[in-house]
Amino acid sequence: MLAIGTIWPFEMQQLLTETAAVQTLLNTFLGGIILLVSIVVSINSIVLSYDIISIGAQEDRLRGTLKFRTELSHLTDTEHTTIDPASFLSMMVGEIDQRAHELETVTEELDGSDAEELRNHIETILQTIQYIEKSVDQPGGGEFSSLWLGIDLNLGPLMQRSRVLQRAYADVLSERGKERFEGLIRAFELITIGRHFFKTLYYKREFSMLSRTLLIVSLPAILATATTILAINANALPQIWIFGLSPLLTFVAAAFTIALTPFIILTAYMLRVATVTLRGTDTEPFVL
DSSP states (O other): OHHHHHHHHHHHHHHHTOHHHHHHHHHHHHHHHHHHHHHHHHHHHHHHHTTOOOHHHHHHHHHHHHHHHHHHHHHHTOSSOOOSHHHHHHHHHHHHHHHHHHHGGGGGGSOHHHHHHHHHHHHHHHHHHHHHHHHHHSSOOHHHHHHHHHHHOOOHHHHHHHHHHHHHTTTTOOHHHHHHHHHHHHHHHHHHHHHHHHHHHHHHHHHHHHHHHHHHHHHHHHHHHHHHHHHHHTTOOOOOOBTTBOHHHHHHHHHHHHHHHHHHHHHHHHHHHHHHHHSSOTTSSOOO
16 A cells, blocks of 8 residues: 555656646636636526516516415414524424314214225324424524425325315315315415425525636636646746645646636535425426
8 A cells, every 4th residue: 555655646747747638638627617607607697587577577576475475374373474494394384283183173074984084194294294393393404404304395295185085075074174174285385385485595596606606716716727727838837845746746736626616616506406406396297
């Protein structure tokens, strides 16, 4: 192992003496960074286009928001509706838990197997909600943890199953029983709408932060990469030895690290956004 560790820097030094190949790689990185900046500007323009709309569209958006808040207040019987993901999720799972317990009284209106089927469905809902309530109450994780928990909450099958049972028992249920089914289903719908809108806000914020971060990082990366290409071409490397590594090896390694930084940042953001996108598709009509 010692021999390999001793020989490796000399082999790298020999590879880097092929300055033409090093310059070609750095030129490729330089062109890629400039292209990446152009793509970032385009992404930022798409994000901004969401807010650049006519006054009529702004009014429709505001009315939709106020309507959602009003209905949420009526459903949860509260005057103030919360905004952040953790509070919204906690409030809505509590409401679904209450509505599910109220639905238990509907089993008295049903016969044997039908009543048992509804009890099993209610038990599944309560188990799912209890898991979410425990996870929300756990300290730490921050805003993204609450957002991820809401996106990961698979309510689509429960909502669909509730609709199926409501239609199946429509002829035997009293008005009170129908109202309790409606209340539970509407609670499912509101939490689904809310969590998907939080996902939209998350995308908007992430792409804005990605654009800002890449624009800040890309300019120094372009300058450093271009300077490195010129320094290698002029054979004007700084004579700095670090941990026994030659100036050429140290200088080129630092240049490659700086040149790769924008691509590493882009990869990190895209992986996170792609992971969020893959989750939260439980309410779609078709799945793969």
